[in-house]
Amino acid sequence: MRRACSECGVRDQALCASLTDDQLAVLSRAGRRRYVAKGESVIWAGDENMICANVVAGVFKLSTSTADGREQIVGLLYPADFLGRPYAPSSNYTVDALTDAELCVFPRKHFEQALHDYEELERLLLQRTLDELDNTREWMLLLGRKTAEEKVASFIVQMSRRLAKGRCGASTGEEFLLPLSRTQVADVLGLTIETVSRQMTRLKSAGVIDLPTTRSIRVLDRPALSARAEHA
Template identity: 55%
Template sequence: MSSCDLCVVRNRAICAALDSKELLALNAIGRTRSLQAGESLIWEGEDSVLVANVIDGVLKLSTNTEDGREQIVGVVYPSDFIGRPFGGTSGHGVIALTDAKVCVFSRGDFDAFARDHPALEHKLLERTLGELDRTRRWMLLLGRKSAGEKLASFLLELVERLSGAGCRPDTADPSRRIITLPFSRQQIADVLGLTIETVSRQFTRLKNEGVIDLPSRREVTILDHERLVAEAG
């Protein structure tokens, strides 16, 4: 039995395409790695020598302009795939936002394995297509939405992905309305293409209007889901 069989994302990650024999082979070329919050897995611009599956935690994909402005171009959650198989340098760095566990492969090994397992490539394709859709939706947000709409959209997506992706929301409350942010204010700003001050002001505005509550820096309670949807534009 491979350690993959015990993997919590076994049935949600691309590995779900494999039977146990194949999984054993994949297991042989991969290894798990733990990352602390803030630690880099891949640096921007290096030729990407590894790919990975997220087992636990949240990581950001980010690019920077030469003069230091940062834009977070993606956020990955458990069962998501990281990296750029089949050639090419990764245009963005990958950094853990929370403590995280990932299952890493050398890119060469993974490429070869994938070519021999069409079912795996198919899963990867589906996942990549989905990610492309999500990314394009994000472009509408970046290009055309106001600060208020951006933050509301962000919170809604976060709720969905934190629950959907299997990181159960950390509350017993039925409507899972309280979420723990894996982001600092600065990181939220970098996702939304805003400054930290603007993010902060929008947070307090939503709070004053009774749409959300802010029990602590890293927690948000959704008080009025409907209004939040309306705010998202």
């Protein structure tokens, strides 16, 4: 039994927000829900590029790697984000689920047709792609020019913005669960796992953050954390 789009948790945040209920009804006939287990790959770099999707739940990583296996994570996707690459025959990066996740999947060709038919959809995708390009370029500054401490602090700032519970409440004392292992954090920041670990404990020793478990982070002093993200 098909679940109605009107009940979808990301109906108003995903690209679908640009469509009327009637338009969405048409498009949704081409789509289907797909549950993805933590660690599962959805798209492989170099493979034929078959699907586009909206993230309904969970977190995904986009990554590329060198021939000898060094990996770089080039993006993270959260609920309501768009996943896929319209207008290209093959994908440049691999997409894996970091948590159990749920997608609303469309065949790429159908999705491209929808972009053609609904100009508001295409406009919203353009705007999001431009935003994503800005974010990605900002991340280049981090990769090319920031120190290990700045990288780790920047990463925690950014993750806490996305994941902290009481985002509207106090700006401090927030705790959140990291969807990434230390190795994956290292692959986001262009560092080794050991360096990430050392910088984390340094921040903890300085009283800037707390690490209740290995996968959770509590920001104790946000101004201090932001300062360390900017300036060595």
